[in-house]
Amino acid sequence: MDIKGRIHSVETMGTVDGPGIRYVIFMQGCPLRCIYCHNRDSWDPRGGREITVDELVEDINKYLVFIKGSGGGVTATGGEPLMQPEFVRELFIKVRAMGLNTAVDTSGFIDIDRAEKLLEVTDLVLLSIKHVVEERHREITGVGTRKIISFLNYLREIGKPVWIRYLIIPGYTDDPEDLNRLALMLRDYDNIELVDILPYHDMGAYKWEELGYDYPLKGVAVPTKQDMERAKAVFRRYGLPMG
Numbered sequence: 001m002d003i004k005g006r007i008h009s010v011e012t013m014g015t016v017d018g019p020g021i022r023y024v025i026f027m028q029g030c031p032l033r034c035i036y037c038h039n040r041d042s043w044d045p046r047g048g049r050e051i052t053v054d055e056l057v058e059d060i061n062k063y064l065v066f067i068k069g070s071g072g073g074v075t076a077t078g079g080e081p082l083m084q085p086e087f088v089r090e091l092f093i094k095v096r097a098m099g100l101n102t103a104v105d106t107s108g109f110i111d112i113d114r115a116e117k118l119l120e121v122t123d124l125v126l127l128s129i130k131h132v133v134e135e136r137h138r139e140i141t142g143v144g145t146r147k148i149i150s151f152l153n154y155l156r157e158i159g160k161p162v163w164i165r166y167l168i169i170p171g172y173t174d175d176p177e178d179l180n181r182l183a184l185m186l187r188d189y190d191n192i193e194l195v196d197i198l199p200y201h202d203m204g205a206y207k208w209e210e211l212g213y214d215y216p217l218k219g220v221a222v223p224t225k226q227d228m229e230r231a232k233a234v235f236r237r238y239g240l241p242m243g
């Protein structure tokens with residue numbers, strides 16, 4: 001049976017969501033409510049458009065030469081790709097048969113038994129950690145950290161390669177003490193191949209306004225080069241593999 005999924009959009013020649021050139025699929029639906037969300041229009045699981053695995057595979061095929069030649073693959077992001085695990089799994093099985101690498105870009109807010117089978121056919125997990133402090137994580141995303149930490153522990157248990165992503169939002173996620181706490185925690189995970197510290201940007205703000213919502217971070221400045229260097233230095237001090 002050709003399973004159907006709901007997607008927000010695709011990007012055919014991505015270069016930042018895993019190794020090589022990537023075909024990136026933005027899945028529709030997300031259980032988080034990040035106050036800086038750059039894809040505000042991806043939250044509603046009934047939104048987006050329906051597509052079959054075969055339709056996606058057909059489109060991926062058009063770019064196969066470039067993707068394969070670069071050692072790249074397919075990344076399912078969102079929204080939250082782990083909200084549609086059966087669909088992404090079927091897709092990844094076919095994508096792997098084409099000789100491509102598979103990656104999910106997730107917040108990790110998922111019950112492990114829902115993700116297990118998908119992870120069997122996933123080569124790399126890009127895990128976006130939003131904050132290390134429980135209350136602050138709730139303020140920023142609307143949910144707590146327990147499930148996310150359990151997910152990261154599970155990835156270590158099964159030896160799944162992970163790239164961590166952490167966004168620096170001045171006044172929200174850049175407290176040096178919190179950064180130290182996160183870096184210390186991450187040091188315990190030998191399956192983490194890369195820690196990417198990224199600057200917050202407000203390029204998704206217009207989407208909130210288009211949908212009739214106030215953008216919660218209106219007026220918050222993007223981090224300076226020095227802010228970024230300061231944050232990265234903390235993770236380097238702990239010997240973490242940095243991008």
Ligand code: SF4
Binds near residue numbers: 030031034037
């Ligand atoms: S996890 Fe991603 S898509 Fe979901 S609300 Fe947060 S930033 Fe938006």
